[in-house]
Amino acid sequence: MAARSRFIQLAIAAVDIAIVVLVFTSIWPFPSGDFRIDLPSESEVEWEYVDGLVNVRAPFTIDNGWIYDVNNLTIYYRVTNYTGDELAEQTISIGDIPAQRVTSSEVSFSFNLLELYERGAYAMIFSDDLLTFYLEVSCLYTAKLVKFFASYQIDVDWEALINGYGISDVRYPSTIPMPGDPIEVTVDYWLDTATRLHDMPPAQVNVSYYGDDTLMGWTYTTILLGGNRSGTVVLDIVPAVYSSYYVEITIRVLDFTVTQRVGASGVLP
Secondary structure (H helix, E strand, C coil), rough: CCCCEEEEEECCCCCCCCCCCCCCEEEECCCCCEEEEEEHHHHCEEEEEEEEEEEEEEEEEEECCCCCCCCEEEEEEEECCCCCHHHHEEEEEEEEEECEEEEEEEEEEEEEEHHHHHHCCCCCHHCCEEEEEEEEEEEEEEEEEEEEEEEEEEEECCCCCCCCEEEEEEECCCCCCCCCCCCHHHHHHEEEHHHHHHHCCEEEEEEEECCCCCEEEEEEEEECCCCCEEEEEEEECCCCCCCCCEEEEEEEECCEEEEEEEECCCCCC
């Protein structure tokens, strides 16, 4: 019997995670005949991030265009990251597929990204990681006389959710205020997140101005996720004399909080 190769794509979108789009390709040998498994494109994969969990749903179809029924078809998969944390493990029981029949099914699982983060798996949030998919496919064919089994291991790149953030500029008025009058301090900031997060709730941003460790002023705003974005806030500060000054920004992206401090030139009394 002639062998036929089929390519499979599995796309996981995150934390559009898109925790995240994951795509892998594998070759499926199968006995002679038109047997095809079509997994979805990236745009067809659904996922959401809820309370630390990344929920993934990827529908696919199986086309048994062969002259025999396929019986007891099962697909097992296990997903781990670079450090060996297990993200998902599941066996999908498809069952029997009559000859010349198309059957629909789906890959559906969840993994706790927040728990991994709290255990120290920072790479999945702030830098790229490597996910490994191990798959096993088994079924009976040719009137259940022959058992087919194949296993595959595929390494998949995981794109970081938060690529960068920070304060880009702090500006003061050009004129000196009268004693006791407040001044406006302008702070420019930026946030770069994975493009697949563009449908997720916006990040929460807190910007504070300190003299030594005394809070002199603060403000709150939000910034959209998905791509490299920037924003500007204005803080009302009452001038006072301290030995040093700094601006602190705290950004909460989903359940992940990042903070940065930058020294400031101070304000005149």
